[in-house]
């Protein structure tokens with residue numbers, strides 16, 4: 620059995636990891652830490668796990684994680700990088716749900732996250748955990764920087780266009796118009812997450828610049844094999860639902876690509892990816908069609924057969940956008956089938 624520890628078990632992504640890993644046939648959960656709730660049985664905080672997870676939260680300072688095979692960090696930015704060296708020295712592999720190991724350029728990291736990077740050498744060896752793009756590198760990785768929730772949907776929505784051998788769209792004028800449920804902001808108390816603020820309301824934020832923009836640009840550029848510069852307008856919105864991301868992506872076709880069948884292009888690109896579902900032509904995916912599951916569904920439109928492609932992407936921000944994608948990486952790192960323990964059917968309604 621693979622011994623797994625989770626740092627930050629009381630947040631939304633932490634409890635998603637617990638939910639998914641508690642039924643994973645090859646995993647033994649060995650430690651779940653939380654500072655404020657150390658000593659509390661998991662089931663006392665999360666009654667949904669009563670009779671399923673019988674561990675208690677422990678203090679991160681007093682928990683020895685070096686006996687684990689893999690440790691997940693479901694913590695704020697900056698925590699994983701302060702523990703990475705010691706864990707790696709003990710042979711423990713790391714999957715960070717935060718941004719410590721996403722941006723390769725430390726100056727960019729410091730600019731967007733407001734802290735110096737604690738281990739630039741480990742950052743350089745870390746693999747970006749976007750499975751459908753980096754599957755082979757993930758198998759051998761010791762450290763995974765999992766993509767953010769919005770970046771997962773935007774990169775997978777655009778990858779078939781940018782990963783094509785020939786330039787198909789104008790890469791300098793991409794648009795990502797994205798909407799997230801409130802759980803994307805985490806479980807800690809904040810005014811913006813109050814029911815009275817976030818329900819029956821809808822607004823954009825971060826238009827001037829959001830920390831996911833450099834991450835998406837870095838990822839899209841890598842998908843082109845670092846052969847092309849990326850220009851992206853990214854506008855996130857907070858929408859009054861609990862889970863889910865809906866991203867509407869716009870790309871302008873190059874004249875030489877106008878004869879391409881984009882529906883077939885997308886279907887072929889994701890033919891062997893078990894969690895990416897390219898919907899039939901003309902579809903409008905709904906966030907609830909992926910709720911609580913690791914699936915990401917995509918629909919490709921070309922309105923009026925014109926020169927604008929509109930790609931619709933839905934995912935559950937806490938699953939394919941975080942914990943589920945992390946378990947997909949864990950499976951690959953441990954030589955398992957990537958779907959092991961991840962076949963949860965979306966919850967409807």
Ligand SMILES: NC(=O)C1=CN([C@@H]2O[C@H](COP(=O)(O)OP(=O)(O)OC[C@H]3O[C@@H](n4cnc5c(N)ncnc54)[C@H](OP(=O)(O)O)[C@@H]3O)[C@@H](O)[C@H]2O)C=CC1
Pocket residue numbers: 626627628629630631632633652653654655656679692693694695696698716717718766767768802803804805806807936937940941
């Ligand atoms: N919510 C989402 O949709 C997504 C979130 N992420 C990322 O995943 C990470 C976790 O997110 P989320 O679950 O929403 O966050 P939450 O705020 O809901 O939970 C954070 C957890 O980390 C613990 N924690 C906080 N500070 C520290 C610290 N210094 N040392 C150890 N533990 C700490 C908290 O407990 P305590 O304070 O008691 O220790 C809590 O258990 C974040 O980096 C987030 O950006 C990534 C993709 C999607």
Ligand SMILES: CC(=O)N[C@@H](CCC(=O)OP(=O)(O)O)C(=O)O
Pocket residue numbers: 716717718766767768769799800801802803804805855857940
């Ligand atoms: C709705 C909401 O507030 N969303 C978060 C993104 C959450 C996420 O997945 O991103 P990280 O892992 O990079 O934190 C935000 O915009 O900051």
